[in-house]
Structure formats: C-alpha cells, structure tokens
Amino acid sequence: MRKDLILHKIDYGTPEWYEFRKNGIGGSEVGTVLGINKYDTNVRLFHEKVGTVQPWKEDTERMFWGRTNEENIARIWQYYDGTKDGYVQNFANDKIVRKCRSVNGYIVNPEYPWLFASVDRLINKEGGFNLLTGEPLENEAILECKNMSYWVSQMWEDGIPIFYLAQIHQYMAILDTNYAEIAMLVDGGSLVVEKLERNDQLLDRILSITKNFWYERVVPAKKALQNRDIAFMEGNIAESEKWKAEIDRLEPYPDDSETYQEFMNQKFLKERETIDGTMELYHLAKQDKFLVKAINKLKEKRTGIKNLFIRFLSQNGAESVDFGKLGYVNWSEKKGYKTRSFNNRIKEVPDEERVEEEISKMDFNTY
Numbered sequence: 001m002r003k004d005l006i007l008h009k010i011d012y013g014t015p016e017w018y019e020f021r022k023n024g025i026g027g028s029e030v031g032t033v034l035g036i037n038k039y040d041t042n043v044r045l046f047h048e049k050v051g052t053v054q055p056w057k058e059d060t061e062r063m064f065w066g067r068t069n070e071e072n073i074a075r076i077w078q079y080y081d082g083t084k085d086g087y088v089q090n091f092a093n094d095k096i097v098r099k100c101r102s103v104n105g106y107i108v109n110p111e112y113p114w115l116f117a118s119v120d121r122l123i124n125k126e127g128g129f130n131l132l133t134g135e136p137l138e139n140e141a142i143l144e145c146k147n148m149s150y151w152v153s154q155m156w157e158d159g160i161p162i163f164y165l166a167q168i169h170q171y172m173a174i175l176d177t178n179y180a181e182i183a184m185l186v187d188g189g190s191l192v193v194e195k196l197e198r199n200d201q202l203l204d205r206i207l208s209i210t211k212n213f214w215y216e217r218v219v220p221a222k223k224a225l226q227n228r229d230i231a232f233m234e235g236n237i238a239e240s241e242k243w244k245a246e247i248d249r250l251e252p253y254p255d256d257s258e259t260y261q262e263f264m265n266q267k268f269l270k271e272r273e274t275i276d277g278t279m280e281l282y283h284l285a286k287q288d289k290f291l292v293k294a295i296n297k298l299k300e301k302r303t304g305i306k307n308l309f310i311r312f313l314s315q316n317g318a319e320s321v322d323f324g325k326l327g328y329v330n331w332s333e334k335k336g337y338k339t340r341s342f343n344n345r346i347k348e349v350p351d352e353e354r355v356e357e358e359i360s361k362m363d364f365n366t367y
Contacts, residue, residue, distance in 0.1 A: 001107075001122065001140060002176055008116075009105040018055055020106060022048070024116045025210050030170045031163040033213045034206070042213070042252045049214075050221040052247065066147045069185060073145040074100055074121045077183040080193055082131045087191060099124045100143050109174040112207065114214040117174040120145045123181065130179050131195045142171050142180035149187055156184075159345065160194050168196060169203045170210075202352070213252070221250040306342050 010017045031037035032045045047053040079090040081097045090097060100121040107117045121143040128137035144167075155161050160168075160182065168180045178198040186192055228243035313319060313331050320330035327346035 001103075002109075004110060005175070006108040006110070007103070007105045008108065020116075021055065022051065024108070024114055025049075025170075025214060026106075026116055026118060027167040027170045028118075030115075030166045030206060030210060033210050034166055036162050036166065043254065046213075046217060046221070046250075046252050049218045050225055050247065052225060069147040070120055070145045073147065073183050073185050073191075074102075074143065076191060077143065077145070077181075077193070080183070080191065082193075098128050099126075107174055109176070112173060112211075114211060115170060115174055117171045119143075119171055119175070122175070123179075130197075131181070131193070132179075132197060137179065139177045140175070141177050142168060142175060144168065144180070144182045146182060146184040148184055154341065156192075156194070159349070160196060165196070165199075165202065166206055169199065169206055172198050173203055173207060205352070217250045217252060221247050224250070310342070 008020060010020055025033060029040075029045055032040040032042050035042060044053065048055045076087060076091065078096045078099055079087040081087065081090060087097075100123050102121055103119055105118075107119070109115070119142055123137065123141040123143050125137045125140050128141060129135060130137060130141075144164075164182065168182070172178065172180060180196055182194040182196075184192045184194070224243045224246040228240050228247070231237075231239035231243060309321065309329055310331050313321065319332045320328050322328050323346060326348065329346065330343050332341060332343070
C-alpha cells in the first residue's frame, strides 16, 4: 500500500464510525451516487451526508453473518488456484497458493479526499498473480469477500453487476491498483471467484460524478445547513427559510429508484390527497406507459436470443458455445440444483456511453 495513503482505524458501529462516514463517499455508496443502486437513492444519501436526516443504522442478521463469514472465505481463497475445484485438493494438501491480509480501517487517498475505501482484504504482491493473465502482481490487489444465496448469485449470470464494478473501481482508484477479485461463497457450498481488471473509462466517470456530487452539492449544502441553524437560533426565521430553500435547490434531481419514493414518503408529511396536474406531468405519465411496453418487448427479444442458444446447445448435446479468446455462452445446471442457468460471458461489452447515446436518440415527447 502506498505510503501517502491515510488509514483511519475506527471501530464499526461507533459514533466515531458514523461521523467519519458523513465526511466522504464509501465504496458501498458509490452505486447510489451513480444512480445504479436500486436499494437506495442519491437523494437520501445527500441528506445523510449533509446531516438533514439520520444515517441508516440497520444491522441485520444477514449483515452479521456476512461479516462473520468474511474471515473464512478469505482463508479458503488462499488455496484457490483458478480451477473449479482445485482449492479443495490444495486445502487437503495444505498447499496455500496465494496470501492476503486484512486492512482494519478506512483508507483515504489524498488525491481523492472525498472518497474512502473499506476493503475486505488486500492480495499480497509477493507470490500474488493475475488469474486473467497469469502475470505476477505489480501492486497489492483487492479482494472482496461475499456471502450470498443461490438466488442472489443469479444477478451475476451475465457478469459482475455494475453496482459491484463501481465499488471495486472506487477501491482501485484509492489503492492505485489495477486488479481485483471477488470471492463468493454461494449457499455455503460453492466458491466462485470473479476476476476483473481496471477499466479507466469507468473509473474516470466514477471520479467525475462523485466529485461533482460532493463538492457541487454536499459541501455547499453543509454550509447552508450551518447558516440555517444559526439564523434559526437567532430567531431570524426569514433567513433560516432562505438557507433551507438553498439546501432544497442543491438536492439531487429524482433518480429512477423505487427507494426515492419510499424516502420521500418518510421525509415529507402529505398535506392533501390530490393536486392539479400540468400537461408536462401528463406527458411524463405517457412516457412511463411507453417505457413499460418497451421494457416488456426488450425482455421478449432477450428471451428469444436465449432460446436460440438453448436450442443450438440441446441439438448438439453441449452446454457451452466457445468463442475462444472472445469468451463463451453456456447453459448449465447449477451445482446442487435442478434449475439451469444461461450465462453470456463474451468479452465484448457494450460501452455505457454508447447505450446512453442510443437511448437519447429516442424522443420520448412523441409518445
């Protein structure tokens, strides 16, 4: 780890822990800032960082076991050599292939002071290697440990979900490394290890959006909150309301998450049942109807493509279509289950900006 990186050692769940997290964006929060976390909204996160709402303090049984099993997953990972069941044989022979170490605290890179990282483990540079290329590691790499059910693992059938890609890439920026692995214990009986290399285009986008969120919204809103409270204590209600309006102005635009609706329901008391609508809102309602139809059609198209692959594989008595260095597509039965899973693991992935460009070509105002 670079010597200029700052390590903050803070006990989990303490008042100091919550206070520290208010002063930056963590890896588990970057997906929320980017608007790709369906379980949270950047509006709620904005108010949490500013201090206008209390932070989430939920600690579920599942979260407890996730932290508890992290140690065991990291220990067994050290026997993983890149083959499906090789780690079992290596463990039986007491043959550790690679090593990792824990980092007990939050890491801050002075180049990106608005971000912080809480990595599960760092893969040792000495004796470490990139499982994608076979090359020795140039720097310590990131190891994330996940404990998940079979059904949650289905999110990964087409590759690493963008939410986790964003989290790992934020860690890569802070640690200044270019390789990471995610070790997943699925249903307590199957170890799956995903490998990924740094994507500079994605990383630049993460840094740009999070920096804008922090310095263009959160920081000025924190100052506005201080001014609001001072004015209120002095009895200057008009001035207090002015600063409250400034916080509202800095609040992010509503995102696409259902959590935004839940947050707003909790934050604001409904004063009346209905309000007259505008034609602008009516056109938004029409667009919503169109998008519902379009999503259903896209799902049908994708199911059709899956079925063509499944028929081809069934006719040829195989479970994978191999494209060599370009990747593969398979339709295989999950270990221990009677259900089959379709996986598209070709290397070529549509560029995010290209997808956005194609979507932007659609004039929703005509629908």
